[in-house]
Amino acid sequence: MNESNPNNDISTALGQLPDAPAHGEGFWDELNTSLSMQSVAETPDQRGRRPFGLLAAVAAAAAVVVGGVLAFGSFSDPNPTVLLEAAEATTTTVQEATTTPSTQPSTQPPTTQAATTTTAPATDSSVLFPERVTSDRFLYDVGLPDSFRLVSSSGRGIRIEGPFNTTFETTNVIFGDVDTLATYDEAFGQEELVQQSQITIPLFDRESTGLIDRGVILAVDQWTYRGGLQDNRVVRVYNFNDRSIRAELAWDNAPAATFMPTLLLDDIRMFNAALDLPECSSFGLTPHATPAELNEAQAITYDAILQALETCDWNALEALIPISGFSASFGGGEAPDLWRTAEAYGETPLDALHTTLGLEIGVDTNEAVWPKAFRQDWSDVSEASKEQLRQAGYTAEDFAAFAEIGFAGYRTAIDTNGNWTFFIAGD
């Protein structure tokens, strides 16, 4: 064509492209409706994690009263500083290294390849999303898999090494960044792509994955090409705790087992739909054994609550709440909407509920209650029970308060007819 002589200016050629069409009818109305259903006015503090304990519970209750936002805590090991320091110390080493892939993933130095293990500058994404939580949060919330070791950490993620025994059939190498992926894709071209699939791998099962803690899912986009490399994968690591997703590049033609999140995408609420992941803090938690002290009706309700929590089934949860008589926080509330709102703000009421149901049970002729300490004088609470509460996140400060007013943390109960009666906190 005359005007599109390939040597002509590219911009001129691109100027020939048809303009984008106007939006379809109803686009803005639909958007406005969707926007109306969202809540945007939140502060970073509201999204932050709060300590799990009495003071947090009281503050949460106050938040309900004044702002309609319920704040719950969570249950992770509070030692981010040490982890971050360790991470930063190793980052420097790795970024300067240029070595070859290791076949001893757990014991060898970082397997950095000049062309593939690019650690992109932290500036680009952090400029756009300065509130992103990064590697220290990842370590803090999720912890390293048992057999993995930390190799590096940067503003864009961490790198750990170890066997990666998921449902992948072979030992995996995960390295590179999104740009590397793009280059790789180019080399093969769309016409050579013969298969693409997406699998989601839940990583809650320590036996099959080697990962510890909860709230992580890998979603894997997989491309298979004719000839050459197969199984080019983009792996997304979803962290329920900080509600972020990290994306990695993976392919399995190299011998080392490396795991390196390289790109932290944005908030879960931005990408949740894309991954079709349920959004709640209790999703995937390990079920508690049904307490032997429960009667049949109570046991059914107990199991049903846990199942609803672990599958993040809001409808099932709602169905379990009796219309006549359920207390959710002070003076009653509109559960589960109250919890749903809290979860949307990054809080973890369902996680708290799940944990509470795993605490020591107290049973009398009317109800079963968790924890047992709620129905006891604090002086009668056993050491074992107190230790359980400590592990759940209650602090010495909380204990001092309990000594004066009795246990006033999160508690829940099911009556002898199998009715779930409350899930509240505070005095």
Next chain:
Amino acid sequence: MVGTQQSALVEQAQTGDQRAFTTLLRDHDDKMRGLAFQLLGNQTAMDDALQDAYLKAYTSLPRFRQDAAFGTWLYRIVYTTCIDHLRRRSRRREVGLQAVRDLPTSEDQAQRLATQDQVTRALTTLSTDHKAALILIDREGLSYDEASLILDIPAGTIASRLNRARTAFRAALTTNEGPADR
């Protein structure tokens, strides 16, 4: 829109002012449609992606500190959303922009449509990231720094990517030269 005016609107929108947010969107919608349409290839996909992207932008707005221009930030969200939509298409290969066009009424118009078609077809042969680099820099006139933020790659990579994209685009134009085989 003047920078300070936009900044004020962003602040308003961050407090939950939906009207301020949609005002911002409408100011940038032309460019966002341009990117989404060229990447996704049809109006339906463009609208779907932009619905998602704008919603994501709204929910992410509290964390936008105006370190980058709102337009750049929004571009980034639109771009990642489009990539996500492309990945979710699974194996359906959807190339080509909207095929439905008015019939040409003159020779000039016929020639223009033929040219348009050739450019479009050339563009669809490129990978998504090449396409994005071309559109953002060579069509929309963004700087390397801005494109670097949007595509989330180092500025140095932008230059090499653009160079490869231009080469591939020129090659595709050459291949497509001649009457469109519609």
